[in-house]
Amino acid sequence: MPTERPRRRIPEATVARLPVYLRILSEQAEEEVESISSDRLAELGGVNAAKVRKDLSYLGSYGTRGVGYEVAYLVYQIRRELGLTHDWPVVIVGAGNLGQALAGYGGFGERGFPVAGIVDVDPAKVGTVLGGVRVRHIDELSQIVQSKRVNIGVVATPTAAAQDAAERLVRAGVTSILNFAPVVLSVPRSIEVRKVDLAVELQILSYHEQRRATTSTLRSVSGGVSGIGGGGGVSGPGGTSGIGGTAATTRPASA
């Protein structure tokens, strides 16, 4: 049984989809569904069935031909591959609008990412309690990261302070950063950075809206953009890089 995971490298596009499969499978498990076919999973996830099978095949996971995949087993495998077998505490830098929303959102802890701490520079913010966590001064960042063994940091400061926040996080020992500020952070190559930029999302939507209007006012929205977006890719080892693709189009079978 201890079929040691062959440690294959999983394509980044697949890694980006696994969390979605995981959520769907977890929901199915709650509804007592024991087995699921790639077709059904594809339908729920709004993807191609072949893609689902290929993605799952990277897990080395065994489905059963003629039957499908055992939900519980898949959930276990995906969680294992994503490193969700234990919690990953996160620390939030910036207790403003966004930091508060994040802290007040229970979804993180539930999904294995408890908020180990929130820090801010503003003395007025320090001491207040958000989502059960007391805001502490940013000088305590290192202490929090060290004592709580935090690997993931979230940047929720104003744009101007984001680079500083990132540097402090790196210095404190964090190795992954989720950045909400609309700037390209400059950090050592070994640090994994992901970015969530709402303005970029809206501008991409704007592009399509504009296009829709221009292309031809008649021809009813032809194909209609559908399909899956390439995952948050990761390119070669080439030195620096930065701009990241972001959210993507979605659509499940409305069957």
Place this chain on the structure above:
Amino acid sequence: MPTERPRRRIPEATVARLPVYLRILSEQAEEEVESISSDRLAELGGVNAAKVRKDLSYLGSYGTRGVGYEVAYLVYQIRRELGLTHDWPVVIVGAGNLGQALAGYGGFGERGFPVAGIVDVDPAKVGTVLGGVRVRHIDELSQIVQSKRVNIGVVATPTAAAQDAAERLVRAGVTSILNFAPVVLSVPRSIEVRKVDLAVELQILSYHEQRRATTSTLRSVSGGVSGIGGGGGVSGPGGTSGIGGTAATTRPASA
């Protein structure tokens, strides 16, 4: 001069990067920089210079060999291509934690996406004012969308209500949706949906953290994942689809 934009189709990956170039260029413009080379822009954006040039070439934009690109002209061209020559009012569904943070965030209006309205089902929320906008009942959604000519809707409701919110938005006449709820929305093919899923982002980071720990505790984080993510791609016209890649890794030249 009125070199009518040849209306080339711009690759989705490029569309996802244009907003970032735009932000960088706008900053440069403020600093009175008049001209910029693809090398410099690449450095600031953390991308490959060749990619920058290729991306910009889709705009039909003219750089000057031996010199670079005229910042102001590029800003104009990108804004034009992204449809940012006029405002795109957005309507937010769900005035909870997230909806409040979004409404209270001035960055949208500044960037051309004024909040035309916020709606909620909870009578207790209706009437309160967020970021200068009064929360209205969801039954008024159509009226808001129609009168303010809203094309873009934001779903910030609990997961369970997201599909319903999306359907209401579509019925009201919205054609693009930005979804924050962790579910795959089912909407007509002609509607453009983009998704921002924080849990997915964190899980991707978790995957890399886990990998880092497993692969080899010694070998210092070799290449370190860097590079650009594929843009929020859009695949073939094939029927349904759904899971979308999301944020991506970033890193500018820290030179």
Place this chain on the structure above:
DNA sequence: AGGCACTCGTGCACACGTTCACAAAGCTGG
């Protein structure tokens, strides 16, 4: 036991995206 319906796993072809490398084009200084 045999046949049949179903579903996985994957080879293959194609589409898309990235990067290199270089000719063409423009500027500057003599």
Place this chain on the structure above:
DNA sequence: CCAGCTTTGTGAACGTGTGCACGAGTGCCT
């Protein structure tokens, strides 16, 4: 006006991601 330097624009090679099509197991029914 030419030589030399800079930087663009793009063809071509390469790498990644997608989707089809089909062989190969598996379970069920007769």
